[in-house]
Amino acid sequence: MGKMKISLRYLKERFLGQGRMDFLFFGAIMLLCVFGLVMVLSASYYTCYKNYGDGFHDFTRQAVCFVLGLVGMIVVSYVPYQLYRKPIVCGSIYAVTLGAMLIAAFFGTEVYGASRWIQIGGITVQPSELAKFVLVIVMAAYITKNAKKISRLKIVPLIIVSILFGLFALTILKQKNLSMIIILGAVFIIMLIWGQFKWWNIGMVLLLAIAAVTLALWMEPYRMERMLSFSNPWADPSDTGYQLIQSLFAIGSGGLFGKGLNFSRQKLLYLTFGENDFIFAIIAEELGFVGCLFLIALYAFVIYRGILIAIRCKEKFGTLVAGGFSIIVGLQAFVHMLITVGALPTTGQTLPFISAGGTSLVIFMVMMGVVLNISRQDERFKKVRTKVESKIVPLERK
């Protein structure tokens, strides 16, 4: 790295001088967030009023996190994403995340029998939410850097990325956050595919995963029962099937146009976690099939736009990051929705941008900030080049 003259003017040009972001993408995210805020208020008001005497309890937190997330997203959208590729940056992000997760796992606050949260001041943070974000960046960085090794069929890259994933997975396993492991695992495999690992490598990983899952289920058969209860919730309507039945009641009574915003009956203490793990059920009840279609379309648009950004990105790292983040959003959104309709095993899975849960919201928004930055660097948006553009070069040149 040569000598750099870091002046205010330089920084201004370096950061603000980038192209404009993909406003459609940004708009869709904003729409989701605002929609989410409205739905969180609707879904949580009654429960919060009952529990805390303040109906706005969850909404207020969500709104604060939304503002934080929005600021974070915009700030990050100005940070050149190439920064995260540097081994020192992504390495330390990985280390910090893993550390925080370990702290959460061993010294964290226990809620519903799982230790996932750490308390910093008055704020409770769930570090494992970061894992998806970090895994994508770390793997993308590693894959970009070691493309040749990967293509030469060396086993080392596979082992290294597997370790990167494995450490996260084990920590999360300790936190008993099964759904997070599944999402993380899916992200891992998708990144392997995109990273052009050989198919037999991927197959081996898949086999290992299947073996691990089988082993886990074999060791604790009640998990199996719980996992499979989704196929027939009526077998045990008061225990394992309860939530899904309540979710189905909510969706089923929604009909074409729903009961109208705020008119859910199931949120009145019948459907538990209606403001996060089952918020889609409340949306379906209040806004009906039409509302659901709108939401699905919105997610589809976000994924489409995100993938478009990924494909348009000329850099492999940027492509992998933008694609990975978009897929995470899509994956998690559809898994959440499929769970509520009883198509997938009932595991706690938040709906990105919508479910109550500050950490998740902020992290998703920041992730979208990175994608937005990738969109800023799209050549096609840089139709008008500023004079200072040449000044960027020294940094790019390194």
Add this chain to the structure above:
Amino acid sequence: MKPSRKVKKRDRKKPVSINKRILATGAVVLLSAVWLIVKLIGVQFVQAEELQQKALSQWMRDTALTASRGEIVDSNGITLAQSGTAYKVLLWPQNISEGERERISSELSRIFNLDYDSVYEKTGDKTKREIVLKRQVSREQVDEVASLKLGNGVATAVDTKRYYSYGTLLSQVLGYTTIDSVGQSGLELSLDKYLSGQDGRMITETDNAGQSLVNGVQEYIEPIDGCDVKLTVDSSVQTVLERALREAIVVNNANNAQGIIMDCTTGAIVAISTQYSEGELDLNNIAEMRSNVELLTKLSRNRVVADSYEPGSTFKIITLSAALDSNAVNKDSYSCTCGGASLVSGQRIRCWRTTGHGTQNLTQSTENSCNCAYMDIALRLGTEKLYDYIYAFGFGQTTESGMLGESGGIVTHEKYILDYDLARIGFGQSIAVTPIQLATAVSAAVNGGILYKPYIVDEIIADDGTVLVDNEATMVRRVISDEASANVREILTSVVDNGSGRNAQIAGYKVGGKTGTAQKYDENGVAEGKLIASFVGFAPADDPKYVVLILVDEPQVGSIFGSTVAAPFVREVMEETLRHFDYLPSWMEETVTVPNVVGMTTAEAEAKLLEFGLEAVFQDEDVVTRQVPAAGDVVNTGTQVLLYTASTVYISDGDGETVTVVVPDLSGLTRLQAYDMLRAMGLILEVQGIYAGGVAISQSIEAGTEVPYGTTVGVSFGTPLPTDGAEPNPTPTSTPEATPALPPETSPTPDD
């Protein structure tokens, strides 16, 4: 453009296949959206109806709204039975923590007098959401529970309870309900469909915790309250009857006593009761009484309708009516000679008076209650004719009075009746009737010959005021002619005026009636020493309105006759009934001089006092040792004379010692004042020396001395100024009350 070339160079590193793979992955994710939409259609449209139905049932809470049970009121509208609010205590074991359990259990078991262990067990039964700990508890107890702050695990709720204004009054007829206010006996049971009403419902939208929603939909089906039932019974008269029956039990040491008062012009039952020596049926204490089911069953039994007995001489009224109506005998020309027994078909049947009644006409035969005469009359009638009347009077079948458990009595089929059976039936044996049958039949015999169906329910009025049932006098049939009935009345009046029914005379009123003493039977035939003494009376005798029948079952006194055991109580009840219904006495009360009854048995004393138009009041059957007022006192007829017997328990509660009083200081009082003062204390004034006005100057017993009740105190009157030296004027008084003749018997005997 050097730098951009650099970038482009790196760009080349990105293989196109990545884009394809990303696109493929995106396509897979979007495909899942299609799957989602398909599932969504399935849930929101295909399964929707089923799911909505199920969801609806969990959103709605269906609460039963209890209809208020109707009231039962007497003929004056006085409430006898009504439903009111009580409370129940509920446990929610899931809300009771282990730490609180002990305190909650001990407090609750203390307040409600429950077994601690069972309460403790209930508080820990986490499998149940709600347990009803105790029902029908009072407001005070609920308040106490609330004040103890036992937490969320103990709750109270509204419950209903049946309240009876007078717990024991008419209790057998009214009957009682279960704890859930469902009729279980008496009218509460037989009229349950009217009284119970129809429960309503309230369907409310609630949250999962059961709290109803502020703007929730509510469906409200109003409960229809039960109908009110108005009885023909007059509670005042009922009170009188019950009091008299209880008195009859105590005085006669009887097993039970039954009574019925009927309006003989309509068949309406004015009062009806069975009293038992074991106690009374208290409808407000049914919960406690349930612990002794046997006793409860017994006390609940309304024997007036449920149990038949052999009526004895009271049945002669029926024979008499039949004979007069059918002209089998002639009232004026009939004559019969009683030798103490009659021989019928080879069987010797005794008259109650073994020495015989001699030759009597029909009225005399009835006055004497001569069995021989009635055997003769029955035989003259013949089986067929008498049976026609027996059935016409309603015997052998229930009266359909509307009261539960009515018995039809026992009338042996006429083809099995031999002459001696017929003769026996003539004076009330070999036939069993219920008191209500007899009262109904006698009503017909004296009211002009019309048999009315007895009834106790006057009206049933729905909650909205509609009269659903309006009972009126229901004529069953004409049994005897008006003329025959008039003759029956005349003869029966004579029985009370001159014959065996004298004890039923009421000063100022004309009363007719007939005594009866009947045998009881057990498995060995006639039960020795077990009798039923009865009296049936009616008044006013020339235009009868009320028929009163009283039975005293198994009295244990020296001489048992309907005339001595039952008649005085019929008199008492009849008199109060007539007064209550504003029948004015046809002549004014007279004053009589109290006769001396000390030394007689209470029964004799009572009879004697009755002759004088006085009423005897005593506790135990024994020899009278003292009487108040004393013999010789002039009092109004109808005054109660208190009889003390050796076994009377005195208030002083010493070991058999008599009541004593402290002699007051009489000095300075006029004769009248002294008399009043002494009389008030139960002492007797005797003027000593010659009375010539003035005030008391000396007394035979010093003031402050304790003397037995009833002691005579001699007092001299004169001028109190000794310095005057004036002699009191020796003018004897003629005031009758002042110088009562005091027979020596009135002096107390302090020992038992």
